[in-house]
Amino acid sequence: MFKNLLAAAALTAMAAPMAYAADLDGRVLKIGTDATYPPMETVDETTGQIVGFDVDVMNAICEKVNCVPNFVNTAWDGIFAALQQGEFDLVISGVSITPEREETMDFSEPYIVVSQAILLQVDNADMTLEDFKAGGQKLAAQTGTTNAQLAEDLVGRENVSLYDNFSAAILALQNADVQGVIIDGTSAAAYEQEFAGALTVGITGLQSDPLGIVFQEGDATVDAINEGLAAIKADGTLDKLVSNYWGTE
Structure with a gap:
């Protein structure tokens, strides 16, 4: 299952040793993230801190x-506008690199696919x-995502219900308001685990989408x-972070 959900992970660099000269001199980077998308980013209910794979990736980079x-x-629905207005230095939030987004924003190299x-x-x-393609069955997704666009491409806009965040889409699935939620496989696996016995990655x-860090x-x-x-x-x-979150089976 893991191999189906995570098309490619670390996109590992060539093994040749490299010198890294970049030094941001301890600069504090204000980073926008929509912390409603486990395991990429979510709020720890005990500490109130934002945690997740994307957080660990940025911590390691820094x-x-x-x-x-x-x-x-x-x-999510205001995150790119906030970046453009200078409220953030960058955004990391499970963002797919697409030609349309690259017209107005810059991306890092992909860190996962x-x-x-x-x-x-x-x-x-x-x-x-x-x-779903036959009609009468609803697919849910988060508005403004590549998931939503793919859902419309697959089954038509009339068979897609859009929600402000994936938590609301998951609730709609649990309530049978929709029959499926289209989502990145890594997060689908997390929800399957959270709601074991009720939801499944079917x-x-x-x-497949490469994910990148977003800049003005x-x-x-x-x-x-x-x-x-x-x-x-390098x-x-x-690779270790990917293994920690999703294993290697």
């Missing part, structure tokens, strides 16, 4: 290039994509972050 990450929980999937109720685990092998167009900080990212790929840190 260790390499001498920066201090300051994560700010922000609703994920394959989209469809969550189903366990009782409907035998549903297929053809069932349809896999859909579109022309921001030179991307070069330093790319150096840090290359370093954590020394195995990124």
